Amino acid sequence: MLRTFFMVVLSLLTSQLGLLSAFAQETKSTIKEVTSIENITEYKMDNGLKILLYPDPSTSKVTVNATVFVGSRHEGYGEGGMAHLLEHMVFKGTKLHPDIPKALKDRGAIMNGTTWVDRTNYFETLSSEGDNLEFAIRLEADRLFNSFIRREDLLSEMTVVRNEFERGENDPVGILSQRMLSAAYDWHNYGKSTIGNRADIERVPIDKLQGFYKKYYRIDNIMLVIAGNFKKEQALGLIGKYFGPIQKPDTPLESTYTEEPPQDGQRQVVLRRVGKVGAVGVVYHTPSSSHPDFPALEILEEVLTSQPSGILYKTMVLGKVATSVSGYAFGWHDPGVFEIMASVDGTADIDKTRSLLLETIEKFRASPVDKTEVERAKTKFARSRSLLMSDSNRIGISLSDWAAKGDWRLFFLFRDLITKVTPEDVQRVAQTYLTQNNSTVGTYYPTDKPERIKIPASPDLTALLKDY
The missing domain is CATH 3.30.830.10 (Metalloenzyme, LuxS/M16 peptidase-like)
Structure with a gap:
């Protein structure tokens, strides 16, 4: 009976010490x-x-x-x-x-x-x-x-x-x-x-x-x-x-360090799959989202592809060569890419569409950028940002994306820098990054049936060599 009493007291003391320990842990991390x-x-x-x-x-x-x-x-x-x-x-x-x-x-x-x-x-x-x-x-x-x-x-x-x-x-x-x-x-x-x-x-x-x-x-x-x-x-x-009670590991977390070397020649990709609508595209290597050139690249994408005034939209879609045109400046933690895509219906010549896409981009690089188009793009970004700021729940998600790109404060730096982008900035980044040697061109040819060749897996060597 006495032993049971001491066991109960010990249990209560241990419980209290545990609570004190937990409290100490909680207050330890400020x-x-x-x-x-x-x-x-x-x-x-x-x-x-x-x-x-x-x-x-x-x-x-x-x-x-x-x-x-x-x-x-x-x-x-x-x-x-x-x-x-x-x-x-x-x-x-x-x-x-x-x-x-x-x-x-x-x-x-x-x-x-x-x-x-x-x-x-x-x-x-x-x-x-x-x-x-x-x-x-x-x-x-x-x-x-x-x-x-x-x-x-x-x-x-x-x-x-x-x-x-x-x-x-x-x-x-x-x-x-x-x-x-x-x-x-x-x-x-x-x-x-x-x-x-x-x-x-x-x-x-x-x-x-x-x-x-x-x-x-x-x-x-x-x-x-x-x-x-x-x-x-x-x-x-x-x-x-x-x-607060969660402890930081003793071993520091290692950082990635791979850096993509400069591209030294145009690359080409051909895709053949079952489908009805073809596509052509091109990507160019560009700086990370924290680089001062990134806001101008965002404006560049809008000036090229926006409806109805984007030069690619007018040339490709209104010209009945493509059914749609889209673009995206991928702003990541490390250097990303600038992508342009165009969809092509089954009656169009996909190769001619690809050539026209690349020719239009080259002509754009060589010509002064329309100030009106740049201002229109900046107004669109400002309106989008204003709508975002009015929705605190969406802002939380957007801030986490910018934090992953390096720091959440880039959210505000990008907003401020984009208001300062000039037509000269847009032309400069186009001439700097949208070059042939820095490009990878893709073409999708729709097919009626799969054309893949499945390569067999490596055989079981134990069974294969059992008689040797």
Whole structure:
């Protein structure tokens, strides 16, 4: 009986000491303000967690966005698609949150996760009432570090990822874009698809996936963005409560260092797949989104492809040579590309369309840029940015993208620099980067039936050589 009494007392003391220890851990990691721009404030915890708070009392919603700075750029040999696959697995549950989708749906949350070349993010938008903010912060602090990443979940989720992969495979124009990127990049991972290689997706060992998770899902490689209707003091207190006890690993996280060498000649890609509508495209290597030339490249894309005044739109679409024209300046952490695509219906001459596309770009480079078109493009960007700033929930996601490009403050630097872009700037970047030696040209020829040749796998050498 006496022994039982002492055991109870010991248990109570141990419990109290545990609570004190947990409290000590929570108060050990402090949160410091770093900087503030236009009501968006950055904080940093001692353990390395970055925090952005954007309170907006005009909305009834709050968005919690957790960004992990890992994307396809960070994948090694045999790891193609691993960052994206992990995005799916982090929805599969933890001990505290065994059914994450249900927990979010029960609170009426709008939720998603996305993976791109430089980052993976998870976000949920909920009503700002009740304990929803605490729920979302607690959920992210749990699943970012304690997800099961189980073999059985991998097998079930594989079907979902495979279906997503196959949807992409059924989009020839998207595949042409990817093939051009693959040909443009010899060494950098930007040439690899975020969705990954099918064989890697299907064969990835669970221990490799768990290792990738532990390597990159660490407190000093994450930024937490909270935007919407909330109180700063409450949010910081909850962040400290749930993220504060998480320790930063002793080993520093290694950075990627591969640099794509200059291209020294035009490259060409030909794609033949079943389809009805052909396509032609071209990509040019360009600087990263943090480079001073990037705003001018964004304006350049708009001046070339916008409806109805873009020179490519007028020449290609209004000229009945292409059914559509689009462009994109890919602004990434490392140097990216500038892409132009044109769709061609089945009755058009695809080769002539490709030649006209390249000729029109060359003529544009050699001519002064219309000031009216530049101002129109700048006005469009300003209007788009104004709409974004009026939606605090969208801003949180946009800020995480810019953070993955190097720093969230680039969001504001880009806005300010784009207002200063001149016609001379646009012509200069066109003449600098839109050159033949810096280009990769792609052509998609639709076919009536598949023309692929499937190469057999290597044979079983044990069986093959059993008599030797």
